[in-house]
Amino acid sequence: MPTARPAVLLVPLGLGAATSLALGIYGAVHDPTGRGLLLIDLGEVDDAKRALTGVVVGLVIVQLALGAGLALSQRPGERERTVVRDVHRLVGTVAFACSIPVAFHCLWALGARGGDLRVALHSAIGCVAYGFFVAKITAVRRDAPSFVIPALGIAVGVAFLVVGATAAV
Amino acid sequence: MTASRFHRLVGAVQWMVGVAAMAAVVMLFSLDGAPPGDEAPAADNAGADVIALGREVYSEQCAVCHGPDGGGGTGPDLRSVAETYPDPVAQSFLVAGGRGLMPAFGAQLSEQEIAAVVAFTRLGFR
Numbered sequence: 001m002p003t004a005r006p007a008v009l010l011v012p013l014g015l016g017a018a019t020s021l022a023l024g025i026y027g028a029v030h031d032p033t034g035r036g037l038l039l040i041d042l043g044e045v046d047d048a049k050r051a052l053t054g055v056v057v058g059l060v061i062v063q064l065a066l067g068a069g070l071a072l073s074q075r076p077g078e079r080e081r082t083v084v085r086d087v088h089r090l091v092g093t094v095a096f097a098c099s100i101p102v103a104f105h106c107l108w109a110l111g112a113r114g115g116d117l118r119v120a121l122h123s124a125i126g127c128v129a130y131g132f133f134v135a136k137i138t139a140v141r142r143d144a145p146s147f148v149i150p151a152l153g154i155a156v157g158v159a160f161l162v163v164g165a166t167a168a169v
Numbered sequence: 170m171t172a173s174r175f176h177r178l179v180g181a182v183q184w185m186v187g188v189a190a191m192a193a194v195v196m197l198f199s200l201d202g203a204p205p206g207d208e209a210p211a212a213d214n215a216g217a218d219v220i221a222l223g224r225e226v227y228s229e230q231c232a233v234c235h236g237p238d239g240g241g242g243t244g245p246d247l248r249s250v251a252e253t254y255p256d257p258v259a260q261s262f263l264v265a266g267g268r269g270l271m272p273a274f275g276a277q278l279s280e281q282e283i284a285a286v287v288a289f290t291r292l293g294f295r
Contacts, residue, residue: 026197026198031254031259031263032259032262032263032266033256033258033259033262034256034258034259034261034262034263034266037196037200081172081176082172083172083175086172086175086176086179089179089183090179090182093179093182093183093186094182094186096186096190097186097189097190100186100189100190100193101193103193104193104196104197107197108197108200109262110266111268
């Protein structure tokens with residue numbers, strides 16, 4: 001079993017924290033535009049966001065199941081290339097891609113706000129979710145201790161599920 | 170498709186999505202609110218009745234923080250709000266949704282009242 005070295009975790013966690021912080025600061029200081037970028041009608045934007053959020057939540061659930069399967073079927077620290085692992089990468093990539101337009105609209109048009117609990121939670125966890133995501137994809141490319149990847153994967157999945165559950169649309 | 174080709178395909182998709190994500194971040198920090206070629210918003214062409222409604226709403230809801238003449242108080246000076254927010258839609262959105270210490274007025278003011286108070290502030294509190 002690989003030995004846990006703090007420096008190995010420092011870069012992923014540092015990048016993740018910086019990402020969350022940057023998104024949160026942007027959302028707080030940016031003046032929300034109140035309109036969509038490509039679809040001017042906010043009703044159309046809400047429809048598009050609703051559809052994409054549904055896809056992301058569905059893929060995150062699949063992703064958590066695939067991740068659990070990988071974690072349970074391999075020995076700790078084993079990183080052998082398998083089709084299931086590649087499907088896990090593909091599903092995660094597609095989920096992330098689908099989340100980009102939603103997050104873009106949230107930050108650009110709505111901003112990070114603290115008006116009520118749902119909005120504050122959605123804003124904060126939304127920023128944290130991308131921080132976890134950056135930490136996870138950075139940790140995957142480093143020789144991180146075996147428990148780190150599943151732990152970050154669960155954190156990413158749960159954070160995106162909470163973001164989906166607290167969405168207004 | 171072989172496992173090896175599938176692995177390379179997933180890698181290519183990841184690169185493309187990574188580039189798209191970076192492009193989104195660049196756009197996020199470089200775009201302002203008003204789409205090019207957008208028509209002049211109605212809030213900047215309001216009639217006297219709309220301005221009168223806006224004045225009334227402002228006195229009741231906004232003046233306590235922004236001052237009776239928009240000169241500021243616990244809230245910021247609004248006399249150059251049209252320069253701060255060139256897009257009235259963005260200003261209306263802030264009134265409805267709140268910002269910082271300013272509460273959200275979307276639940277207590279109608280769309281007409283928000284549009285009116287936005288128009289009133291943008292026309293220099295006349």
